[in-house]
Amino acid sequence: MASPIRILTAVPICDGHDSAINTINLEFIRHGIEVIYLGYHRSVGDIVRAAIQEDVRAIGISSYNGGHIEFFAEVVGLLRKRGATDIKVFGGGGGTITHEDAVAMKRKGVDNIFFAGTSLAEMTDYVRKHYGGPRGKRSRAKSPDRELAHKLTEIEDAYAARRKRPTRNAQPKIRNTQSAIRNTNVIGFTGPGGAGKTTLIDELVLRFLNQNPKGRIAILSHDPSVIGEGALLGDRATMINSQNDRVFMRSMATRGQAGGLSPATHDCLTLLARSGFDYVIIETVGTGQEAMPFQKNGIVNQTVLVMNPDYGSRLQLQKIVMLDLADIVVVNKSDLQRARTAHTEIEQRLEQNGRNQRLIDTVAKRHRDPGVDELFGLISDRG
Numbered sequence: 001m002a003s004p005i006r007i008l009t010a011v012p013i014c015d016g017h018d019s020a021i022n023t024i025n026l027e028f029i030r031h032g033i034e035v036i037y038l039g040y041h042r043s044v045g046d047i048v049r050a051a052i053q054e055d056v057r058a059i060g061i062s063s064y065n066g067g068h069i070e071f072f073a074e075v076v077g078l079l080r081k082r083g084a085t086d087i088k089v090f091g092g093g094g095g096t097i098t099h100e101d102a103v104a105m106k107r108k109g110v111d112n113i114f115f116a117g118t119s120l121a122e123m124t125d126y127v128r129k130h131y132g133g134p135r136g137k138r139s140r141a142k143s144p145d146r147e148l149a150h151k152l153t154e155i156e157d158a159y160a161a162r163r164k165r166p167t168r169n170a171q172p173k174i175r176n177t178q179s180a181i182r183n184t185n186v187i188g189f190t191g192p193g194g195a196g197k198t199t200l201i202d203e204l205v206l207r208f209l210n211q212n213p214k215g216r217i218a219i220l221s222h223d224p225s226v227i228g229e230g231a232l233l234g235d236r237a238t239m240i241n242s243q244n245d246r247v248f249m250r251s252m253a254t255r256g257q258a259g260g261l262s263p264a265t266h267d268c269l270t271l272l273a274r275s276g277f278d279y280v281i282i283e284t285v286g287t288g289q290e291a292m293p294f295q296k297n298g299i300v301n302q303t304v305l306v307m308n309p310d311y312g313s314r315l316q317l318q319k320i321v322m323l324d325l326a327d328i329v330v331v332n333k334s335d336l337q338r339a340r341t342a343h344t345e346i347e348q349r350l351e352q353n354g355r356n357q358r359l360i361d362t363v364a365k366r367h368r369d370p371g372v373d374e375l376f377g378l379i380s381d382r383g
Contacts, residue, residue, distance in 0.1 A: 001042055003153075003160040004034045004230060004253070005132050008051045011040035012071050021062035027120040029230035033127060036251050039237030044071065046243045048078045051087050053248055055149040057131035058111070061091035068097050069104055076109035083142035088131065092118070120125040145248060148275055150164065152250055152268050159264040162257065182274040184301075186280045187237060187379050188294040190260060190322060191306035193286025196332040197237045200306060200364040200372065201281055206241035207376045208279060215278040218248045220268060222261055224285045225253035235283065248277070260284030260293035269299055293323055302379055304328045309342035317349045324353055334361035334371065 007028070009021055018040045020033055025035045036054050038047060051059050060279055061072060068091075076089050077234045092114035097105075102113035141147035189197050201219065208217055219242065223229030233251035236242075242249060261284060262268075272280045282300060284293045294300045299308065305326035318324060329350065331342050350357045358378060362371035 002159045004255075005127065006034045006036065006054065006056045007060055007127060007131065008036045008038060008047070008054055008056045009056045010038035010042045010047050010050075010063070012061060012063050012065065012067070013041055013043045014067075015063060015065040016040050017062070017064040017159035020064075020092075021060075024060070024062070024120065024123060025232060027124055028127065029232055031124045031128065031230065032226070033124075033230045034233060034253050035230065036233045037237050039234075044074045044078055047075055048082065048084070049243070050249075051079070051244065052082060052084050052143075052146055053149050054251060055153045056087060057135075058088040058090060058127070060127075061089065063091060063093040064096050066096060068093055069101055069108070072105050072110050073108040077310070080109075080281045083139070086135070086138055090126075092123075144275075148248065148271070149250070151271055153268045155271065156252070156262070156264045158336075170383055178210075183324075184277060184280055186269065186273060186302075187298045188282045188284070188303045189306060190284040190287050190293055190303070191324075191330075192250070192288065192308060192311070195286070195306045195308045196308075196364045197283055197286075197306045198238050200330065200332055200362060200375075201283060201370045202241050203364050203369070204376050204379070205244075205247060205283075207373070209241065209244060209246060211276060211380070215353045216246045216248065216276065217279045217281065218249055218250075218272045218275070218277040219281045219283065220252060220265065220272070221283045222252050222254060222265070222285045224376075226256050231255075242341070248272075252367060254285060258370070260287045266299055287322070292325060294325075302327045304330060304375075304379070306332050307346070308333055309336045309339040311342065312346050317345055323349055326357065328358045328360065328375065330375060331359070331361045332364055335363045335366070 008024055011018055011021055025037055028035050036056060038050050047059060059075065072089060072091060079085060079087050088111045090112045090336060094116045097113055105113060112126060121291060141150055189201060191197055205217060208215065221235040223231050223233045231253035233253060235251060236249065254262050257263050269280060294303050303326045305322045309331055329346060331339060331346060347359055360371050360375050362375060363369045364372060
């Protein structure tokens, strides 16, 4: 089975019109395409950085605010400068991009512009036809991030082809798996959807970047999909602090595997752990009562369970397996009305485990939140 087509979609800086691109994203996903959505108000640098790290086939830009000729040309130019000419650019803008503009944009290297009235089926067919074939032979990557992105793609492609690991020629030289993970601070974040895992991670990234002026951090972020269908990989859209050259982020679809991770996660993690990052953070899909995503193969050093105060009755806590296994439990959105009760109930539940588990209250959306500071102190102190 071939790997799904991966594309990145985004809205340019100073443009908050996301209704059209959200509709198009859903149509792409419905036709088996994996869409990394970067969100709106994104700079040329943000778009190109994300496209290279995600190793996408193409970038789709939706522009409604004008300045499209220059903006698209700058995206194409920066891709060329960074040796990523195999990543193509297409887009649209309703009635704001004229046919004359489109001619000028194509001369500057843009593949195609869709106009008002173009059907969703036509857009989907174009993407599948132009970006769905086998990749041609690619030149040697000019940057470490590009090379790393290529290797991660090789690992995912091998699993998609139903091989347990990449072929001998394609497989990155990954040895001493447990040693590599043990020597890197690998932190796993899990919890139900809507608990605020992504926002919390983004705040922790900010603290890491401020504390370590030369350090680098990697993030493996997961979203759900089933075999043969697409996925909306949307965690980048809510990331602000992680739009930084010292942060390497890769979005992964589960591709039919239950439990919150991808079949390729372990091998991708091992590669990242051997690539010199100070921290590697893994964020699972929003999980339920039964999920134990990090227990297999010991792939993390610390596990953080992020919970919403509105989890239901006290009986629900008795059913959540990860409360027995997590090293740190975070009650995020602790400014909500039920947060104090939730803290007390979870604290009592953890005391029953008889382990040295930590319970922290956070408001990840709040600037300089002391709970997030405390959490960062815990995960950065491996002693």
